[in-house]
Amino acid sequence: MSAQSNTNWSRRSLFRAAAGMAAAGTLAACGGNNGRGGGSGSGTQLTQMFHAYGEAGVEQAVKRYPTAYKAANVTTQWITSSDYESKLFATLLTKSAPDVFEFHPQIQMVKSGQVADLSDIINPVKDDFNPADIKSHTVDGKIYGVRMIDDPQFFFYRPSLFEKAGVKVPETLDELIEISAKLTTSKMKGLYLGNDLHAIISPLIWSAGADTLDDKNQIAYHTPGVVEGLKKMRKLFTSGDLLLGAPTDYWDPSALNQGLCAIQFCGMWAMPQFQKALGDDIGIFPFPKTVDSGKQSVYNGGWSMFVNAKGDHVDAAKEYVKWLWIDQKKDQEDFATSYGFHIPPRTSIAASATKLKSGLPAEGVKLFNEFGHFDNIGWTQAMIQASWDVLANCVRKSGDPEKALDQCDTTVNRELKKLFG
Amino acid sequence: MSTTTTRDLANPAPAKASQARPRRGLRGSRTLNFWLFISPFLIGLIVFVYVPIGWSLYLSFFDARFTVTPDKFVGFDNYTYMLTDPKFVGSLGTFTVFAAFIVPTTWAVSLGLALLVNRIRFMRAFFRSVFFLPTACSYVAASLIWKMSIFSGVRFGLLNTVLGWFGVDSVAWLASPSPPWYWLVIVTLRLWLQSGFYMILFLAALQNIPGELYEAAAIDGAKRGWQTFRYITLPQLRATSTAVVLLLLIAAYQAFDEFYNLLDKTTWGRPPLVELYATALGTSQDYGAGSAGAVILTLLIIIVTLFQGKIMGFGRGEESK
Numbered sequence: 001m002s003a004q005s006n007t008n009w010s011r012r013s014l015f016r017a018a019a020g021m022a023a024a025g026t027l028a029a030c031g032g033n034n035g036r037g038g039g040s041g042s043g044t045q046l047t048q049m050f051h052a053y054g055e056a057g058v059e060q061a062v063k064r065y066p067t068a069y070k071a072a073n074v075t076t077q078w079i080t081s082s083d084y085e086s087k088l089f090a091t092l093l094t095k096s097a098p099d100v101f102e103f104h105p106q107i108q109m110v111k112s113g114q115v116a117d118l119s120d121i122i123n124p125v126k127d128d129f130n131p132a133d134i135k136s137h138t139v140d141g142k143i144y145g146v147r148m149i150d151d152p153q154f155f156f157y158r159p160s161l162f163e164k165a166g167v168k169v170p171e172t173l174d175e176l177i178e179i180s181a182k183l184t185t186s187k188m189k190g191l192y193l194g195n196d197l198h199a200i201i202s203p204l205i206w207s208a209g210a211d212t213l214d215d216k217n218q219i220a221y222h223t224p225g226v227v228e229g230l231k232k233m234r235k236l237f238t239s240g241d242l243l244l245g246a247p248t249d250y251w252d253p254s255a256l257n258q259g260l261c262a263i264q265f266c267g268m269w270a271m272p273q274f275q276k277a278l279g280d281d282i283g284i285f286p287f288p289k290t291v292d293s294g295k296q297s298v299y300n301g302g303w304s305m306f307v308n309a310k311g312d313h314v315d316a317a318k319e320y321v322k323w324l325w326i327d328q329k330k331d332q333e334d335f336a337t338s339y340g341f342h343i344p345p346r347t348s349i350a351a352s353a354t355k356l357k358s359g360l361p362a363e364g365v366k367l368f369n370e371f372g373h374f375d376n377i378g379w380t381q382a383m384i385q386a387s388w389d390v391l392a393n394c395v396r397k398s399g400d401p402e403k404a405l406d407q408c409d410t411t412v413n414r415e416l417k418k419l420f421g
Numbered sequence: 422m423s424t425t426t427t428r429d430l431a432n433p434a435p436a437k438a439s440q441a442r443p444r445r446g447l448r449g450s451r452t453l454n455f456w457l458f459i460s461p462f463l464i465g466l467i468v469f470v471y472v473p474i475g476w477s478l479y480l481s482f483f484d485a486r487f488t489v490t491p492d493k494f495v496g497f498d499n500y501t502y503m504l505t506d507p508k509f510v511g512s513l514g515t516f517t518v519f520a521a522f523i524v525p526t527t528w529a530v531s532l533g534l535a536l537l538v539n540r541i542r543f544m545r546a547f548f549r550s551v552f553f554l555p556t557a558c559s560y561v562a563a564s565l566i567w568k569m570s571i572f573s574g575v576r577f578g579l580l581n582t583v584l585g586w587f588g589v590d591s592v593a594w595l596a597s598p599s600p601p602w603y604w605l606v607i608v609t610l611r612l613w614l615q616s617g618f619y620m621i622l623f624l625a626a627l628q629n630i631p632g633e634l635y636e637a638a639a640i641d642g643a644k645r646g647w648q649t650f651r652y653i654t655l656p657q658l659r660a661t662s663t664a665v666v667l668l669l670l671i672a673a674y675q676a677f678d679e680f681y682n683l684l685d686k687t688t689w690g691r692p693p694l695v696e697l698y699a700t701a702l703g704t705s706q707d708y709g710a711g712s713a714g715a716v717i718l719t720l721l722i723i724i725v726t727l728f729q730g731k732i733m734g735f736g737r738g739e740e741s742k
Contacts, residue, residue, distance in 0.1 A: 089706045093489055112487040187576070195574075195596060196686040237597070244593030245574015260575055381704035392688040397598050407507075415705070418486070 049098035051084035116309035145304035149342035189243035194250030203287035206297035229290035230401040269340030386411035481712035499713035512696035535623035560678035626661035
């Protein structure tokens, strides 16, 4: 009997203990795993956030550089999801926001006080940077980010296939559409622009002689040339000569390397992988003229380092960014040329980067200089998204280009009004 | 309430219970135990469900861009913006089409499977497990398999290979909305993942139908097959069917994973949750408008659910049996 009540008692206390442990466990779990490391090192804890680069070795390099930094212990958040910007924006609102992060120059980050003014660390070496990279990071005379790499985007093609089909490098969009048809076989599509085409919208606008925004931050993309270009793109999209639904997106060299297409829109970063897979059988050309009055163009994308102005360690973070991305030139060159190919934004490093001096990389640098368009800091992610919707609405869907651009205008104007009043 | 009854059930020697009584004291009080057991879940519910709902309501009246602690009150601006936003309104249409199709289809397929598996005489356990197994697969993993191997747009995608045998050109299933092949991808995916689970529910209900009913029907001259199914089986499944339809509708409301993973940068095929995710957590980080949309959606769901309960009589399930 007493044995029975004892059993009862102990069962009850067991439950109590279990409930207590469960509650404690839940609370403890809240504290852990916020990406800030164990806090074993001395000094400040900093977190840096990077999107996942596709080239082997970049992740290790990014984690290796800060190990030589003594003033703070830096941990890395390596974001593998395909929508880095969403992840970044959302994380910045939380307590586990990174102290420094890579992104593109966009003015809403400045207006919302999200990124810190880095003028004081950049100004001493300002003349060593590509002036266009300084301009694209400047708002009201203050510089908000340190450019790490410039990534021109253009077409890669296989000259042997061009020869076989008897076609030459296209200079207009019409020619591109024409040769895509000639290069298409039962086993291979002529052209690959990425599964959702979004990467080519800005080049399409520039090559039509238009621009995203003008100097006064007003819409400059809504022109007859762009409308004509969109109509041509619709023709290309429905022609059956375009590779669609490929396993990898435009930024990955696999589509061309695996013989799924003869021409692929990609970026300078993938050049070493193209060369490794195809040897000499690889060439590049800029985005052709959308209309005859336009000019060929190249999007000079890239990544920059920003400091989270709302973080707990703004000064320590600035120190770290200065140390790595201003002072450590060896690491900067390693980052730009040892994995994928990127153009170093600093003249002194570009001058010593021998890998970019000859052959195809040198041609890439030439396209970058001759046809390149840099980021406009006023062209924000929401506007970029709206321009992607234009492609979805009138190229992938059989919509009217005018209507699609009108819709884009509404969104862009709403953003412009919020940003510039 | 039935305090004594429960104790009697738990402890069938009431005479000795007095011995244990002093031990209970304060620690053993029912109220304390109640809170002890309830509080972990209650705290979780409050912190992770009710506070966010309240916060969302608060945000929906503010200009909350790139912040969740806004200070600019804008009244109903966010609501008017969302209700006039063609994307959000369009997403409600997308959802309606999706639900109108997926709910009856899944209902029919899982009922069909249940009838087949119920009839089968050999390898019963095998077939039940095989159809139920996909339920254990995550939507994200399944989406990737559907996107990259079965419905891949390249010539070596599974379906394109099959089409190739008949000399049909490769189809880029997910690239373009016309023809809307993407619905085929989404619907087959959801059917594969869901039917097995609802099949089990139907199977349980089928086995609960008393055999006498069928015998009586047979004696009265009902033909086997359609007639018996229509007048015996289906009415007997009414309660389960109602529950299944309700669960399917809820699952359809929550549709997100496969749309998010299958359709890249589209302006079509976006149910409300994907649209709200894009508004609030996407590129424009408009938490105000996103929250307003969430509130609108919640109201719609409440109305539809109440309406459905009235029509199908969810609460009357027992009587109608």
